[in-house]
Amino acid sequence: MNRTLYSLLLHLALPLLAARLAWRAWRAPAYARRIGERFALGLPAFKQGGIWVHAVSVGESIAAAPLIRALLARYPDLPITITCMTPTGSERIQALFGGAEFAGRIQHCYLPYDLPWAASHFLQRVQPRLAVVMETELWPNHIQQCARRGIPVALANARLSERSARGYARFAKLTAPMLAQLSLIAVQTAAEAERFRKLGARDASVEVTGSIKFDLSIEPELRQRAADLRQQWQAGQRPVWIAASTHAGEDEIVLAAHRQLLEQWPEALLILVPRHPERFVSVFELCRQQGFAVRRRSTGEPVVAADQVLLGDTMGELLLLYALADAAFVGGSLVANGGHNLLEPAALGLPVLSGTHLFNFLEIAAKLRDAGALIEVTDARTLAEAVAALWREPVAAARMRAAGSEVMQANQGALARLLAGLGRLLG
Structure with a gap:
């Protein structure tokens, strides 16, 4: 499957996405709020030219927190846009970075679905200098839209189990070009680095950095x-x-x-x-x-x-x-x-x-x-x-x-x- 076919299937699946969202909203009412953001509609007025960090849910948001605090300290003039996919992740982000000390520095919304036009509109609003994706939340159209705009994409704290690698390998025509577009893949272990290379990542982009979860500090x-x-x-x-x-x-x-x-x-x-x-x-x-x-x-x-x-x-x-x-x-x-x-x-x-x-x-x-x-x-x-x-x-x-x-x-x-x-x- 290549990216064009993937995008076509994703558009055809929109009724299923809507039904799944409705089902989730029935179980957890928070899913019924801010639906427009999932289609890049009604996005907040973002400051542009900063760093975009994507943490899919609660676990990734917690793992990203030390990184985001370090980026705030190291680049005080750059706004940081944090995206996620779940209400629990959003609540965690707001709990961590919703205080007055982060006003004007941190901005937040849901990441739009991986539709080409939604990804394009999101990036047009944010216009980041750098995109950082936590762990292994890879979306081909978002990465392609970044590549078109010359925005480097880093996969941070990346992990890839043998089972996940086999799943990606089944769609090599889609995943190999996507991985080749990544500027940095900071993996947790050498074994995972080798799996990424076999799937199509460039050797120069893969670095074994370890897990930032070890850098968790308790107040x-x-x-x-x-x-x-x-x-x-x-x-x-x-x-x-x-x-x-x-x-x-x-x-x-x-x-x-x-x-x-x-x-x-x-x-x-x-x-x-x-x-x-x-x-x-x-x-x-x-x-x-x-x-x-x-x-x-x-x-x-x-x-x-x-x-x-x-x-x-x-x-x-x-x-x-x-x-x-x-x-x-x-x-x-x-x-x-x-x-x-x-x-x-x-x-x-x-x-x-x-x-x-x-x-x-x-x-x-x-x-x-x-x-x-x-x-x-x-x-x-x-x-x-x-x-x-x-x-x-x-x-x-x-x-x-x-x-x-x-x-x-x-x-x-x-x-x-x-x-x-x-x-x-x-x-």
């Missing part, structure tokens, strides 16, 4: 806020664990593990954070149906001694919720989703647990596993046993916390290497 104020909350909840001595970014099929496993833990620690508290906000209500009902005393974080009510589960149904608070816990299970890993960011709890000094489906984070998981900072589980029983062991053996838990912190420190520097590459593109 002292966040730790203090978490400590104050636990004191307010009178939970300083309660055993608390978190299951974050869970997907459908995992919540039942996590709740079953928590039920086992409650048999030994009746005062234990689980913080359960579903990955997608459209599942908040259904997971809350699941907790109630299974007989747990559950409280929703969105109510703002303090946790009391009788509460067994705190449902994390707010946006932009994941790091705070991690900081409230003594141990962390990272979801998307007990089901074949590929896992989520294991480094956020490690940066907070937590023992990290996950399932075995970690194909999106193989390198990071291997580093944590080899250092003794990661425990992998397979079901409710092994999850409960792992959490129980950490509560019973504080010395072992402390070793895991220290190991995770050491892995974070040993692998930092990717952000500096990425910034150097972007600096060359900006001239």
